[in-house]
Every structure is written in C-alpha cells, then in structure tokens.
Amino acid sequence: MITTKVTDPVCGMMIDAETAAGTSEFKGKAFYFCSPICKEKFDAAPQDFIKPEGNKTETKTENKTNGANGLTTEQATDGTHNNHTLPNGAGERVDLPITGMTCAACANRIERQLAKQPGVSRAGVNFATSRATVEYNPNETGVKNLIQTVKDVGYGTAGTARADFIVDDSARPSGSSQPLENHLNKLRGVANASFNLATRQVRVEYLPGSTDVRTIQMAIEDFGYRVGEVQVGGGEAAEDSEAKWREVEYKDLRRKFWLAAVLSLPVLVIAMSHGSIEFLNFPGVNWLQFALTVPVVFYCGAQFYRGAWAAFRHRAADMNTLIATGTGAAFVYSVLATIFPSNFANANGQTMNMPGMEGMPNIPVYFEAASVIIALILLGRMLEAKAKGQTGEAIRRLLGLQAKTAKVVRDGREVDIPVEEVVPEDVVIVRPGEKIPVDGMVAEGSSAVDESMLTGESLPVEKKAGDEVFGATINKTGSFRFKATKVGKDTVLQQIVKMVQDAQGSKAPIARLADVISGIFTPIVICVAIATFVIWFVAASPEARFTMALVNFVSVLIIACPCALGLATPTAIMVGTGKGAENGVLIKGGEALETAHKLSAIVLDKTGTITKGEPSLTNVVTASDADENDFLKTVASAEKLSEHPLAAAIVRGAESRNLQFETVENFNALEGRGIEASVGGKGLLLGNLRLMNERSILLNGVQD
Missing domain, CATH: 3.40.1110.10 (Calcium-transporting ATPase, cytoplasmic domain N)
Structure with missing residues (x-):
C-alpha cells in the first residue's frame, strides 16, 4: 500500500495527501493542508510560506521487500508532490541519539550540517529529546557518514550496539572485503560494517531502534555468504540503550557538580570575606584560590570550553560560547594578576592593610566568578539531564507492554525465542494469560482477548480462526495458534510508539520561532556584553572601573544563557504527549497541543471507548419478584x-x-x-x- 506524506507549508505538519483538509495550487505546484485555517493563511499570502523546494513529500511503501532478502524498508523522497512509486531504496529514515547538546543553538547547528550532506532530503534535531531524525538516500550516503557529520560538528552519538558474524565464504570466495562492507553500510540503521577476511568475521555496529541482528544476518546471507556463529554485544533495546546513556550523562554531571561545589565554596568564602577572616590573610591566598579553581575550570567545566571551540570552528556561537567567554575572561585575568602581580599593582591604586601584608598592592582576582558560575551551570545541566530522562518514561512504559519472548513452531517443535526474532509466517502459540507477542491472524483455536490497551474497550473480544490479533494484547481464556503477519516496527504497538516519538520530536510554531531567536541570540548577547564592559570602564571611577567593567561583562554573558528559550517548548511537548500516551490519548504533534486551549467541545467517536478499563456491577434486574x-x-x-x-x-x-x-x-x-x-x-x-x-x-x- 502506497501513501504519500506531504508537509503543510504553513505549520510544517506531516500529513497524508489523500486525507488532507484542503489543497491549493501556486505556480503550478500542489500544496496540502492539515486544516482550513492553514489553507486560509496560505491562500492569503502564499509567497510567505513557499520554500525553494516546495511542498515536501514522503512516499511510503509498506512491507516493500528489498530484493530476495525480505528486508522491510521505509521509503521516502523529498520534492514536489507526485503520485508515482519510488524506486527501491530511494530513501531511508533513521533516528540518531545525540550527546553533548546544551541549547537550541546546538540543535540548529547539527540540523544545518546534516541537511547539507549529499543525499539528505530532510533533517530535524530536537533538543529536548536529544534526537536527530534524518531522511536520506542510501545510494548517496549512510548512517556512518551521518554519525561522522555529527562528530565533525563537535557532538557525539550514543545507543549503538555491536554484532559479530562468523561467515563461510566458500560459496562466494572474494579477495576483497569492500563489496560486502559497502552492501551492509547502505542498510538502514547500520553505523559501520567491517569484514576481516583472515578471521572471516563481519563486525557490524548498528542502531537497535532502526535495525536488528536478524535483518543484518539476512542481508549478509542474501549477498552470498552463509552465517555460522553470531555474537551480540550491547544489543539492548533502543529505549533501554538511550535510558542507559542518559543515566551515565546524569551521573557524570552530578559527580562534576559536587566536585565543583566543594572546591568553589572555599574560594567563595575567601573572596567574600574581604580580609575579615584573619587566618585567610596571608601572601599566598591568591595562589590557594588558583589551586582550587584549576580543577573546576579544566575538569568540571571542560565540556563548556570544548563546546565553545567546536562552535568557533564552525563560525557559530551558542550557550557554551557565553559560559566559556565569561568564565574564561575572569579566570585568565585572575591567573595573570596572580602570576604577574607587579603588572597589576596600579590597576586600582589600593593597598592591603591586613597584618603582615601592610602596604602590599591590593590586586583583585575573580577566581570565585569562574568556579562558582561553572558549579551553578553544572547544577542546572544536572537537573536538566534528570528531567530529560524522565520525559522518555512514557515511551519505555509503552514498550514495556510488549512480550519479551514468543513460543513459535520451528521444524515441528515448539521453541521459545526473543520476540525480535519472530518473522512473518511464523506460527505462534499463545496460552491463557499470556501476552500476544506480535500481530497476526488466528489459524486454529479460539479465545477471548483483552484489547483495552488499544481500543479502551473493557470487555475481551472473542477471537476465532481468521480473526486478527495484535501484539501486547492479553489472551484471557483459551489457547490458540496464529500466523505472524506484522513484526518488529510494523506492529500496531510499534506504530503507536512511533507516533508518540514523532509527536514528541515535532516542533510547534512557537518552537520554530524560539529556534530562530536562539540562533541570533548569542551573538547579540556577546555584543551587549562588550558594550557593557566599555561603558563601565569609561563611566566608573578610575580606582574601580576595571573591576566593575569585568564583573558586569561576565554577568551579562552568564545571565543571558538561552537555555530556557530552547528547552521550554520541546519539554512541554514531550511531557504532554507522554502523559497523553500513558492515558491512552495519542497526540499527533506540537501544533495540536499549542492550539488545544481553543477547544470548546470534544466529540467521541462512540460510547465504550472512554472507560475505566474494567466492568463493574451497577444494578440487578430480575424477571420476577425474586429477592x-x-x-x-x-x-x-x-x-x-x-x-x-x-x-x-x-x-x-x-x-x-x-x-x-x-x-x-x-x-x-x-x-x-x-x-x-x-x-x-x-x-x-x-x-x-x-x-x-x-x-x-x-x-x-x-x-x-
């Protein structure tokens, strides 16, 4: 079945062309809209919404097999609307978990670089989900190149798994490993593939959410090799893998924050005492502050400087630029004042009057500004990382509904296998009380199945031969056998998960505005900070002008960090769609949430859909006068x-x-x-x- 996906040019929502709420034609091209409101806006001023590439389209072919290997691919293209079937392999889609992003500007920079790559038709990066969604032509690029692009910009990717295949190449002797490597690297979700001819080992790094070991094995065998032993390392489910690296990120930030806090506290006490604590009045006090601040700056805060350098190399600026510039200026000045005090002796003309230090030049240092600011920023990052980890809980709960194993008939025997290894046409056995592992059609037997997690209906549905059953629903009474029809990403549950992920990753109109603002926000803040320094240096009294100028320069840079600007809307979308999914309400995207406050009525398709999930006795009616x-x-x-x-x-x-x-x-x-x-x-x-x-x-x- 072929469905054509198009992008509403007004709101950016991806919709089905066949079910669009309206269409308009402009300069010979057709445009499709999710609602009459978007169509009215477009018709009023179409030139305001037209991009050079026109209406984006995405044609999907469900269960399209790739050659003889039976691989299921999701095809997509990007261009003006058309109704023809795309050639096999014309497009793929992959989700990349991104590490190291600190603000919306980071997401925008990665998105721009990915979109520039040859073969990439569409790229989107969501800061709140830390995920990049890329549609690309596998004949021009691959996941390996996309991951390298992310790394070149200064960020990382996570969540990959590894599988080693020992192959028998007697059926296809070859003097080169290149053909098989190229073949595997074109598969959706494969990050890197290498073939060692000496050991006959094929090592594949892949994204568990986009492909699996069985799919890769089928691709190897389709290429002419017979797979013997398979060793899998780190192959947990995509969401489990992502949850794991989010936990690692949180623990790393927590460790760095507490170290920075412990080291910054004495520096802050020294700076704020202004000589009133007698035992801290000794000539080497600045060196003590220096020693305590160095680990904070070069270990705890190293990520900010690395991020700023990566942004600088790409002629960009982000939150890291603000933090690095502000704390770096305070730290460098303080180090120079500590090492070369004579050069700063006349900076303010003041001398010390503490015992044993009378007459010595009073040279102000600002180690506390660098160390305390880094500690506070780390605290914010730590809380942000924890919040991000919790927002993904809805997806993990949905995936938790799925059965982990399935009992299938193989070679006339009943065997238990991981649900990921079930393939179409497998005969699956389900007993009372068990979860149905995948979608299929009942072949023999009958039962009642609890489908409330899909339909909301509280009563089990009777199933007999020829009826459809769905993965993650619960068999209640009888036993039956069914033939698997949809597995992996094609099951109804996985489609629900994908819908929630797409909704969480979508951008509401106000979020796109925030992205535009955050893109120019940092350069403006830097200019304002420089102007602040100049004004205070000129206007303040001679003995305090440098101190006031530097302190206010750093303050403007640090206070103006645009974290909330880029994080607020995506996080709200994640929480809203996630909570909706937990309660059986699927929200299609950010725009739906943004306009929900205008709702005046809610129409339900039928009674029985909104229920408590279980029947209850309300009244007893008898046909006679019986008690x-x-x-x-x-x-x-x-x-x-x-x-x-x-x-x-x-x-x-x-x-x-x-x-x-x-x-x-x-x-x-x-x-x-x-x-x-x-x-x-x-x-x-x-x-x-x-x-x-x-x-x-x-x-x-x-x-x-």
Missing part, C-alpha cells in the same frame, strides 16, 4: 469459578454487599457462551443470548 440479594448470591456463587471479566464484576458486586457464597457443583464452562452449574440443588444456566437460544430458554422480553 435481589438472594438472586445475586446464587449467580455470584457460580460465577466465582469463571475466568470471564463479567463474572469477576458480578463477584465483586456480591462481595461489596457482603453476601455469603454457596457451594457449587457440576460447574462447566461453555466457551464463548457462558456457564452451567448447580447451586443449592438448583440448576443454573448463565450466559449470552446465543446460549439461551441453544437451550430454548424463553426470555419473555427480559433482554429488552
């Missing part, structure tokens, strides 16, 4: 032996009325219909209309 509690006690006694959710609701209702259950005999569960039993010498038949008709029970209108 309500006696009737409920008899029915609940029999239903207590049933596993049906409605039976459980009846039992809970009886327990809430403190009714005593009776002895049950001859209990028999009638699959898909109800139960029959004897209670107190009376025969009971409890079930649905189908059972009543089978037993020729006259209802006399009770069902109404």
